[in-house]
Amino acid sequence: MRAFLRVADAREESDPQLKEWVRQVREIAYDTEDVLERYMLRFASHDTSGFRGYYKKVCASLKNLKARHQIASEIKAIRSRLENAYKRQQTFRDIYPIMNQGSTSSPAWYDGRGDALLLEEVDGVGIENPKERLLAWLSSIDYGLKVISVVGMSGLGKTTLVKKVFDDTSVEMNFDHDAWIAVSESFKVENLLQDIIKRLLKDVKQPPPQGLEAMKADDMREFIYNLLQNKNYIIVLDDIWTQNVWEAIRYAFPRRATHGRGYIIITTRFNNIGHTACSESNGHVYKLEPLSEEKSRELLYRKAFPRNSCPPYLEEISERILNICEGLPLAIVVIGSLLVTKNKKIEEWEMFYRSVGSELEGDHLKRISKLLSLSFYDLPYHLKACFLYLRIFPEDELVNKATLIRLWIAEGFVEAKQGKTMEEIAEGYMNELLNRSLIQVAETFSDGRPRSFHIHDLVREYIISKAREQNIASVATLYGFSNPTQQVYKGKNLRSLLFFGPGNSEWGPILYEVMSGGCRMLKVLELRGAPIDAIPDEVFKLYHLNHYERIQGFTASYEMGRLLCLQKLCYINLADAGGDRIKIVREIGKLTQPRRLGITKLRREDGKELYSSLAKLTNLRSLNIVSFEEESIDLEYPLSPSTFPFLQTLELQGRLERIPQWIGSLNALIRLNLIGSRLQEDPLQYIQGLPNLLLLKLYRGSYERQELSFKAGGFQRLHTLSLARLKGLRWVRAEKGSMPLLHNVVMWHCESMREMPVGIEHLENLKYVDFTDMAEEFVERLIDEKRKGDQWRLAHVPQVVVYNRVNGKWKTRQL
Structure with a gap:
């Protein structure tokens, strides 16, 4: 089936x-x-x-x-x-x-570019600046070939923008040949090359060569090459869907010329296509962004009130409708054209706003829905369920990448591949959705990796409609309703229960009832922010449970070892476990699949049992351990170098006698956070050889000596270094050859430091330096060195920021 x-x-x-x-x-x-x-x-x-x-x-x-x-x-x-x-x-x-x-052809082609080209001059709101940027690139006097890519999601107006540029008088005057080619999704290279030849010759009023239809692709490429050699030409390839299009025609255009200038302008919703096409010619990528609030409002008013201004009583509902459009020009134009038929009746505007989802399914917003359908049906089969699963997230909520990846895996949407972890495969899925402009990055980590993303409201409405049609993600998703008397689905086949809170405290008893009821098929349980104090013991008997997430610390059952499929468990609070504490630590070792584990309130005497359990968890990707108050964490037991082959994140919060030596053998480790460790011995000597470490954080007294020294050859891949609240630290030294790829340095409230790290000038790849709440003497020396100009050791760093308190308020200085 x-x-x-x-x-x-x-x-x-x-x-x-x-x-x-x-x-x-x-x-x-x-x-x-x-x-x-x-x-x-x-x-x-x-x-x-x-x-x-x-x-x-x-x-x-x-x-x-x-x-x-x-x-x-x-x-x-x-x-x-x-x-x-x-x-x-x-x-x-x-x-x-x-x-x-094994056909994977898409449904009948819907040429959404026609909608864009039919937009009138009045609809070109907000493209003035992008148009000027593209025209400036086209005025370059460089000879040879340049590729310009305009990238963005459907409906942003990529085609409209490029058409305005293409039709500009300056372009018509400066190019001998021009051609506008609409690329079909199911293109054939021969037809595409024939189309290019016909358009180029028609522009100069020449007939196509005899036997063009019978020519081979190589011969047509050679014909185009000879035609354009040493000529000034501009060719637009509108709406490219696959990398194969560019690969098939790239060598038809002269790359080097003594006189001619050639420009290829590509429009695409795929980021990778845009960047790849530009990279060979040192071209430009223009990422088209949604309209601003002001421009969105201007465009809507022009369409909805063509001869008048917006009546005051429609201003509030207009803003709500604009929030749905989120700056998407095509959506604003289509919706504005529809609203003009409502005769300024507020009740009809309100009705439209409430029924946007159903309107997408009907004839009124068919153009937008068709564009979204094209993107959806072009997705590989395995990505469609992942995309539709996004319906579970509340409107306007930023979607955390790590959470979504774990949910996809737990739901069984991720197909295993030899040589890759499930997380790596799932991250590839997400990157593909980003590449196709179906979701947008909202927040990034310090190293530039996506942290969370945003779903356009109209895309979300489409997802909800399509998911309902295919019965995808039919889950009991609790959004923290204020009325806890609403019915919660408690069927015997319930697979996923997600609570996105914050919710009324009266939800607690309902959640207890659901979790301890007959939901024996439950695979996914997300209780982030749920108003409950403990997890019912029945939860730990759920055989199918794959994903269990609750940010707050909780008291675990000593039967949790039954959860053989569990992949995430955090944070277990051992403080209230009493006599069952050791049993719970032992139960951790019975889990076979956990990728992420978090433990809080660990006592020193728990160390040996914890070591024994951890040694069995060979699939761990993330480990967080927090000690009980001021007690030391005893992790000095020897672990085999092969114990944690996949561990990528390690956070230890609490006093350490010294840094555990086995950390130096964690070859997969990417992020290491030490908090409150109170180390007397330099920890860098044990971790500087970690081959994949990208992020190192030493926080809140994790190191108590006066000097940190980064030796030559150490930390070869480190990207971000953060030092915070290290009161005793006076000097930081970076020998030449250490941290060659370091991009970010953040130093916060290291009150004993009086000068910048020695050797910071050797860190040639630094992009961002942040000094926050440092001693006044430190800041004064920093500013004084900047004034001297040629002695400024951070002259190579694009952004240097100083934050400090002045009269109780934070003050920012850009140096």
């Missing part, structure tokens, strides 16, 4: 009858999964007694016979439904060629 759905998926949108049949097969597949997982839940062993125990449990227990018979009956009923669906395939014989050929 899954194989059939994967293949039929590419055709269902263009065939309503096939679409209905696919819907039926999809429902049967979901029901089959339910039956199989209930079987696993009913008969799988929760102990470690091996196959013999499993065999006895299934075959020797008389009480299981009834359950086995019931499941067998359910499977028989599913087979009958599937046979009936199979008989219906006689109506859809055309599915067989699809399955045999």
Whole structure:
């Protein structure tokens, strides 16, 4: 069934009858999964007694016979439904060629560029500055080939912008040849090359060469090359969907010339296509952004009130509608043109605002919906479920990348690949959605990696509509409603329960009831900010649970070792565990799949048992340990270098006698945070050889001596160094050859330091330096050195910022 759905998926949108049949097969597949997982839940062993125990449990227990018979009956009923669906395939014989050929063709092409080109002059609001930028690039006197890429999501006006540039008088006057080529999604290289030749020759009133249709692709490339050699030309390739387009025609254009200037302008929603095409010619990428609030308002008012201004009583509802559009010009134009028919009746405007989702499904906003459908159906099959899963997040909430990746994995959307972790594969999925401009980066880490992203409101409405249609992410998602009497789905097949809070405290009893009820099929439990103090013991008996996330510390059950599929567990609070504390630490070692583990209020005497448990967790990617108040963390037990082969993040918060030596063998470690460690011995000597360390943080008295010295050859990949609240630290030295890739230095409230780190001038790749709340003498010396000009050791750093308090208020200085 899954194989059939994967293949039929590419055709269902263009065939309503096939679409209905696919819907039926999809429902049967979901029901089959339910039956199989209930079987696993009913008969799988929760102990470690091996196959013999499993065999006895299934075959020797008389009480299981009834359950086995019931499941067998359910499977028989599913087979009958599937046979009936199979008989219906006689109506859809055309599915067989699809399955045999493995076709992944998209539904009938909808040329959304036509919408953009039909925008009138009055609609070109907000493109003045982008147009000037592109014209400035086109005025370059460099000979040879330059590629300019205009990149952005559907509906931003990429085509409109480039058409304004293409039609500008200065462009017409300065180029011998010009051609505008609309690239179809299912292009053929021969047809594309023929189109280019015809357009170029038509522009100079020459007929196409005889036998053009019969020419080979190589011959056509050579013809274009000779035609454009030493000529001034501009060619627009509008709406490129695949890298293959550029690969197929790139060598048709002269790259070096003694006289001619050639420009290729590409519009695409794919970031990688835009950057790749520009890289070879040292060209330019222009990332088109949404309109500002002011320009969005101007455009809406022009369309909705063509001869008048906006009446005061419609201003508030206008702002709400603009919030939906989020600066997307095509959306504003289409919606404005629709609102002009509402005759300025506020009740009709309100009705439209409430029904935007259904309007996307109807005829009114069909153009926007079609553009989004093109992007959706162009996605690989495995990405479609991941994309539609985004419906679970509340409106206007930034989506945390790490959380979403873990949810995708727990839901089973990520396909395993040899040589890659599931997290790496899932991160590739997210990068592809970003590349296709279906989601936008909202926040980044200090090293530039995406931290969270944003979903455009209209994209979200489309996702909700399509997910409802395909029954994707039908989960009980609790958004922290103020009225806890609303019904919460408590069905026996509930798979995911997510609470995005903050919610009314009265939700607590309802959550307890749901979690301790009959939700035995639960795979995903997200209780971020949930108003509860403890987790019911029943949760730790959920055999299928893959993802369990709760930011606040909680008291774990000593039976949590049953959660064999659990991938994230944080933060376990050992302070209130009493006599069960050691049992809980031992239970941690029974978990086989955890990727992230967080433990708080660890006592010194727990160290040995913790060491024994940690040694079994070979899949860990992230480990956070926090000690109980001022107690030391005892982690001096030897661990094999192969114990944590995948550990990428390690945070130790609490006093350490010395830095555990096994940290130096964590070859996969990317981030290391030491907080309150009170180390007397220089920790750098043990960690400077870590081959993949990108981020090092030493916070709140983690080091108590006066000097930190970064030796030559150490920290070869370090990207960010943060030192904060190290009261005793007076000198930092960076020998030449240390930290060659360091981009960011952040020093905060190191009150004993009086001067900049010695050797900071050797860190040639520094991009950002931040000195916050440092001693006044430190700041004065810094400013004095800047005044001297040629002795300024940070002259090579693009951004140097100083934050300090003046009269109780933070003051910022850019040096």
